[in-house]
Amino acid sequence: MSPVTQTFNHKALMRIAIVMAFIQFTNALEYMMFNPVFAFMAADFAVPVSFSGYVSGMYTSGAVLSGVIAFYWIGRFNKKGFLIANMALLGLLTLLTTFTSSFNVLLALRFCAGLVGGTTMGVGISILINNAPADLRGKMLATVIASFSIVSIAGMPAILFLCTHYGWHIALWLISTFCLLALPLIISVIPKDPVSSPRLRTPPLDVETLLFASGNALVQFSPMLVIPVLVPLMTLRLGASQDLLPWLFFAGGVAGYLSTKMTGVLTSRFSAVILATGSTLVFILSLLIPGLGYQHSALFIILFLGASYSRLVSSSVVTIQFPDDTQRAGFSSLQTSIMYLITTVAFFLSAYILPEQGMASENVNTLLALSAISAAGFPAIVIILQKKLAKRIIPSERVVD
Numbered sequence: 001m002s003p004v005t006q007t008f009n010h011k012a013l014m015r016i017a018i019v020m021a022f023i024q025f026t027n028a029l030e031y032m033m034f035n036p037v038f039a040f041m042a043a044d045f046a047v048p049v050s051f052s053g054y055v056s057g058m059y060t061s062g063a064v065l066s067g068v069i070a071f072y073w074i075g076r077f078n079k080k081g082f083l084i085a086n087m088a089l090l091g092l093l094t095l096l097t098t099f100t101s102s103f104n105v106l107l108a109l110r111f112c113a114g115l116v117g118g119t120t121m122g123v124g125i126s127i128l129i130n131n132a133p134a135d136l137r138g139k140m141l142a143t144v145i146a147s148f149s150i151v152s153i154a155g156m157p158a159i160l161f162l163c164t165h166y167g168w169h170i171a172l173w174l175i176s177t178f179c180l181l182a183l184p185l186i187i188s189v190i191p192k193d194p195v196s197s198p199r200l201r202t203p204p205l206d207v208e209t210l211l212f213a214s215g216n217a218l219v220q221f222s223p224m225l226v227i228p229v230l231v232p233l234m235t236l237r238l239g240a241s242q243d244l245l246p247w248l249f250f251a252g253g254v255a256g257y258l259s260t261k262m263t264g265v266l267t268s269r270f271s272a273v274i275l276a277t278g279s280t281l282v283f284i285l286s287l288l289i290p291g292l293g294y295q296h297s298a299l300f301i302i303l304f305l306g307a308s309y310s311r312l313v314s315s316s317v318v319t320i321q322f323p324d325d326t327q328r329a330g331f332s333s334l335q336t337s338i339m340y341l342i343t344t345v346a347f348f349l350s351a352y353i354l355p356e357q358g359m360a361s362e363n364v365n366t367l368l369a370l371s372a373i374s375a376a377g378f379p380a381i382v383i384i385l386q387k388k389l390a391k392r393i394i395p396s397e398r399v400v401d
Contacts, residue, residue, distance in 0.1 A: 023120065030090065033156065036156070044168075046103070064341050065118070066337070067335075088179070098172050118337055119336070121144075142265075143264065146257050151253075153257065224350075225371045226304070260310070263309070272314050272318045280307070311375075
């Protein structure tokens, strides 16, 4: 009877993970598409294409604000109901964007979308992890994180195809449809939250909490320095043709997906330090390809994205152990908030180091070196976090003994 129950539970858990991956895919695609899609929208809003930075900035501002607020208050709400409301609001806000030509209204809508996006996955991840046994949490996290790769493999190409052939309104209607499709999936698959209570104690925002909440963001800082200049880096430094770029990003997306899934499986067999060290070595190796001027664009994008996703899974497996079940949603929302904040810093720093469109060799090497140096500290971060976790776990184990 036990094996049957375990099989059923594992299948039920996988269904939850797949629904969460679909929600993450929809949220990530909705956020990531606005930079390239704004090139098609700018004329209708009578603003230059360069104003896309304001659009992205309004979203991240809303996401950072809502993540901090959720850290203190999300524990008082029913998580499943909150998730339903968020996806419904995101679909509505995206739909409303297609009915305005005012740039100020667009900015307001993107700020509101950020308020929703900054909390959705924090709540979703908390539901998934609270229902998963410790030995399966890495695999479940990898399933959700893999949705980012699917955005690169299928989501963005599909959105750009719709914009090119049918207009940007159709692309946004597709996102609204995805949000609508998520609602019955949440209602039928996601279990009720057993730990929500209006009288839960507000968690402290102390140094240790900030350290764990910043872990994923610090890990992602290194690739985010390079991502804004991936296209000119591959065309001007690595000699890739414009026609080859879609295939290169497709190959990188596939590599990221496979790396994510593989790392999720390996988390139950190898320590986080080993996985962090291995993925970091591969990441630094990928940066040496453009740094030394080798004309291997395909190898670069495969190693770069594969290692980046592997590092994120390794970090997530460690940081998700910090909060208890009652505070996981708030903690995950704070993680998302800090991730948006650090990503914005990385993007601005990348633009500062490479102020001109021309990829001057000295500036490119500075950017690559900074990315490599900041990445090298990841294994040390994992060791520090694990030691802090051990101090919290060991005393409780002694009491039990």
